Amino acid sequence: MASVHFEVLRDDQLIEVLNEAATLFSEHYGIWGAEAEKNLGTFATAGRRVQMTARRLRAECLPEAADNIYVRVKVNGKLAGHVCATRWMLDGRKACWITQLMVARKLWRRRLATGLLLKLRDAGDHDGLGVLSSHPATILIALQACGRALEGVDSKLIGDNVRAVMACSPVSYVRKAKLHGKLFEDEVEDGSVLCVNTHFYVDHREPLEALQEVRKSGHTWPFGELPEGHEFLVFVKTRTEAW
Numbered sequence: 001m002a003s004v005h006f007e008v009l010r011d012d013q014l015i016e017v018l019n020e021a022a023t024l025f026s027e028h029y030g031i032w033g034a035e036a037e038k039n040l041g042t043f044a045t046a047g048r049r050v051q052m053t054a055r056r057l058r059a060e061c062l063p064e065a066a067d068n069i070y071v072r073v074k075v076n077g078k079l080a081g082h083v084c085a086t087r088w089m090l091d092g093r094k095a096c097w098i099t100q101l102m103v104a105r106k107l108w109r110r111r112l113a114t115g116l117l118l119k120l121r122d123a124g125d126h127d128g129l130g131v132l133s134s135h136p137a138t139i140l141i142a143l144q145a146c147g148r149a150l151e152g153v154d155s156k157l158i159g160d161n162v163r164a165v166m167a168c169s170p171v172s173y174v175r176k177a178k179l180h181g182k183l184f185e186d187e188v189e190d191g192s193v194l195c196v197n198t199h200f201y202v203d204h205r206e207p208l209e210a211l212q213e214v215r216k217s218g219h220t221w222p223f224g225e226l227p228e229g230h231e232f233l234v235f236v237k238t239r240t241e242a243w
């Protein structure tokens, strides 16, 4: 039987794990999509694996001087998945934002991502949890870790609060992401409802297959369609009295 070990690391323990974490991403995340090279440059040729370095992971997902948290899971002693998250305060409330959730491909659908987010939940004292992701499973798992299902997405809470929450994030791609979709704009023609434009042109085939599976299982997907370069957005209240 495989040994599965979850571990929560704080910011001062991160230096020694960043290289291994970046390698996990580079080997397992996904490939650039058809629009990537045109928008981002030749490093993002369609079909090439999206690469990560320790330095970029630090800068983009676990920024210096921020209140970061990193949870990893090892299977038989080898890094098998991780979640990076950053917390910040807004009007006396603490937001926790997942900046990366990854599991090694051979170990997908074994509830490792679910386990990571449950550890993140238990390690934190935050009032709200947010994530941007092209992968519907990340959205589902984040909701489930907060005791919600798709039907429990609170569009009013998101519409009323998420712009202000994201605007003061220490994570630059979250701060700069442009809200998109029917919840935020009057004229939307691409079917998106709860989305952001992060200009991250990763190939959407895997996320869209996952979305098909979610829709086939009878659930209503409240986030709408996923345009190229965009990611779904969810924000959930994690304490009843907050927000």
Ligand SMILES: CC(C)(COP(=O)(O)OP(=O)(O)OC[C@H]1O[C@@H](n2cnc3c(N)ncnc32)[C@H](O)[C@@H]1OP(=O)(O)O)[C@@H](O)C(=O)NCCC(=O)NCCS
Pocket: 028, 029, 030, 099, 100, 101, 102, 103, 104, 107, 108, 109, 110, 111, 112, 113, 114, 115, 132, 133, 134, 135, 137, 138, 140, 141, 209, 210, 211, 213, 214
């Ligand atoms: C998304 C990801 C983290 C899920 O990890 P995982 O460990 O396989 O997820 P879990 O096993 O905990 O899945 C829990 C539930 O989520 C849903 N789910 C997970 N992967 C799914 C998929 N590919 N398609 C449809 N539903 C999926 C299912 O409901 C699943 O429960 P079930 O297997 O009992 O049906 C993993 O696929 C991954 O690393 N993907 C690439 C990276 C990525 O896109 N990350 C998000 C960017 S922030």
